[in-house]
Amino acid sequence: MPAPANTLTPATDAAPNHPRSKTDLFMSFTWLALQGFGGVLAVVQRELVEKKRWMTREQFVEDWAVAQIMPGPNVVNLSMMIGGRYFGLPGALAALAGMLAAPLVIVLLLAALYGSVADSATAQGALRGMGAVAAGLITATGIKLIAALGKNAMGIGVCIALAVLTFVAIALLRWPLAWVLLGLGGAACLWAYRVLGQRPNGETP
């Protein structure tokens, strides 16, 4: 039986594009980091998934889950994972350096200059406005990624229920992140394990 043209390849092989070199990684992540005011994640999703197409939306969600659960800064973890996947340890270090080097120089310059503008109402107002936009960017990133749940093995109904419970626990009840990751996350992983076991070869639908 010939394989259908759109056969479901493992998620990790499906990205239409990839970084060309370690220099490409370093420059790409530097540029990402420099655009990331109030958090880099929204920029990472926009640039790596929608523009450069180094990863699909589904891969992004998978990798982000791992980056989030490991200790350390999430976006830095994510950059190391991507760099490491294509170029091993040197790739991970190139991505890490890209993420940190240029922003570090900028933040130190800001610290050295800070005394002169700390009390200015204009500067504080600008920070307020940028913060409000940053909150919108992160929300929109989450909304866009909901579509990635359509291919989830647990089915869209279970996924939506888990997402709603997580939102209520974190945003409304203000439970500690560790509890939510261990409790809801643990239960979700066990459920997924069970669902995947019911399929021959674990094919995702």
Add this chain to the structure above:
Amino acid sequence: MSMAPTLANWTDLFLHFASLSLLAVGGAITTAPDMHRYLVGEQGWLSEAQFTSSIALSQAAPGPNVLFVALLGWNVGLNAGGGPSAGWLAWALALLGVLVTLVAIMLPSSVLTYTATQWGHRNRELRAVRAFKAGMAPIVIALLIATGWLLSAAHNQPARDWPLWLLTAAAALLVWRTKIHLLWLIGAGAVLGALGLV
């Protein structure tokens, strides 16, 4: 309010931040309360104002928020050298402080993450690895939306803060539905804020 720049103190600083590194699930900012307890309360190496402004500055600057840790180290070193007016020695110690705190907070978590994720990638067909990724996907997506909610909810006076909420909602809608460059939105937020409109 300053640290005596001895080897023992630098080592203590390094080890404290290195131990926090492995606890920083959800980002280094989750360990900020303990850094505050250690640097401001227990050791007296930083002032309250220096701690707060380090976090605020790193959030205003581009790049990962973990850089607030570098600024904490910068200020510890600067204080240890006698403050900004004390000349090149103070600046040199400030850079040493950046090196110590940033390497300490990054090294343990990065080694663990790299090792674990390389293993996970090699074993990506394992049922347990796939179950982990599938199970966590809806959780982390909800976490993103919750983060946006929490950032907005910090401004909690409707009469005063409604323009900020409107700006957040407009930014979210534009990012979701259009391909507008994110820097335009950040810039617009800065201008509206600087003019006192939000």
